[in-house]
Amino acid sequence: VNLILSIKRNPYMPDLVAEPIGLIEDINSRPEDVDKLIISNIEKATAENSNIWTSPDYNKREYIHSFFQYPARMIPAVQRKLIEIIIEAKPDIENMIDPFMGSATTLVACMESGLNCYGQDINPLAILIGKARTGPYYTEALKEKSSELLKIIENDRSENIEISFDNLSKWFKRNVIIELSKIVRAIKKQTSPFARRFFWVVLAETVRVTSNDRTSTYKLHVRKKEEIAKRQFSAIDVFALHLDKCIEDFELHANLLKEKAMLTKRSYKSKLDIILWDSKQSIYSPNNTEFYDLLVSSPPYGDNKTTVTYGQNSYLPLQWIEMSDIDPQATKGILKTTTEIDGVLKNINETKLHDLFFKSPTLKKTYDNVVRNSSAKHVKKVAAFFLDLDKTIDNIFSVMKPNSYQIWTIGNRTVAKVEIPNDEIIIELITSKGGKLITQVEREIINKRMAKKNKDTSLMNTEDILIFRKIEE
Secondary structure, three states: OEEEOOOOOOOOOOOOOOOOOEEEOOOOOOHHHHHHHHHHHHHHHHHHOOOOOOOOOOOHHHHOOOOOOOOOOOOHHHHHHHHHHHHHHOOOOOEEEEOOOOOOHHHHHHHOOOOEEEEEEOOHHHHHHHHHHOOOOOHHHHHHHHHHHHHHHHHOOOOOOOOOOOOHHHHOOHHHHHHHHHHHHHHHOOOOHHHHHHHHHHHHHHHHHHOOEOOOOOOOOEOOHHHHHHOOOOHHHHHHHHHHHHHHHHHHHHHHHHHOOOEEOOEEOOOEEEEEOOOOOOOOOOOOOOOEEEEEEOOOOOOOOOOOOHHHHHHHHHHOOOHHHOOOOOOHHHHOOOOOOOOOOOOOOHHHHHHHHHHOHHHHHHHHHHHHHOOHHHHHHHHHHHHHHHHHHHHHHHHEEEEEEEEEEEOOEEEOOEEEOHHHHHHHHHHHOOEEEEEEEEEEOOOOOOOOOOOOHHHHHEEEEEEEEEOOO
């Protein structure tokens, strides 16, 4: 039994009346009442803590966020609160999906509620991090294997180099290459797939911070020669320090799940499945039909100079990792270029593009503005991004149950000084497919990492969280 106090009127929700509805005896009897309860509880949470959606003071270590500095990570505390609000309003939710999983922040947040969690991503590094973060939580065994690993590394006197790719010496100093090679050999000797994945993630972060790549942004950009010469450190020491921190955080998160009774024999008690797959091709469904009650995700924001380049950020770490330990679909072929993971730009189907304009008048207006103010390459990138996104949303709707909910975290960007209102466009696209916008929340982005010289970061100070319900046909 819940008391709804007020409803915030939204231009996209004309049928929701902004007045109290009193007591709800059976909240699942009417989807509209569930919608109103979600809105009311979001408003209540905001009134109690105006910073709740920004959440600058949450404990990052609680969510094993320290493993790898993955681009554009969502705030788990924010997602967890929204998930709790929706589950409270609709307690029969069982299965969630994140089709743009990234480093599995949404899955980690959903694990606290005991949901069956499914995630997919096109980036092998994202899959590796996601599998490492979500268990199993054999922390004591991991500590023992870590000690063994460090001893093997310490006793390795070989200077053999374990990898080879174009411009290896450009991105790594020779002493770093030799030390990283020692770590790689030691990890390969581990017999446990679980331990190897964990160590590969620690190595990935070690590669990121010991390479000659500038770390102020997620785009590959080599440091100046004089700066590289001044940098003196041991990659093995960096690895060992990060390994200790990751194990400590891993154990902290394991204890949190244990306290919530979410573990069975150190593994997550509910179903959990993570796969390497392109969501614009299809969305995995265990029964090949409408399966999911909840989507929690944040799509890529397009391809322009303010966009996070997931492929470039993953390119160097993946060179050192045994791809077979990530996923059966993972191969070195995805590392042919630094942009392979982010996708190769293909020719635009003009007929599909014009069909897309009917679904989103805002996209048509924005596209015309880009055409007037930008190059043909920029125009093509904008068109390709939204065509792919629209296809992915179609795939999503094919596996979502009627009256299921979707939480989208969206940020706007610019292309050639033209703002791309991703929030408005996605609202129109999802609405065209039978989705109903329930409410939206604006949150401030804290501690974003972009180059200071980038003048287009002003739009990256905020994000919109959009909550939809799939209308029952």
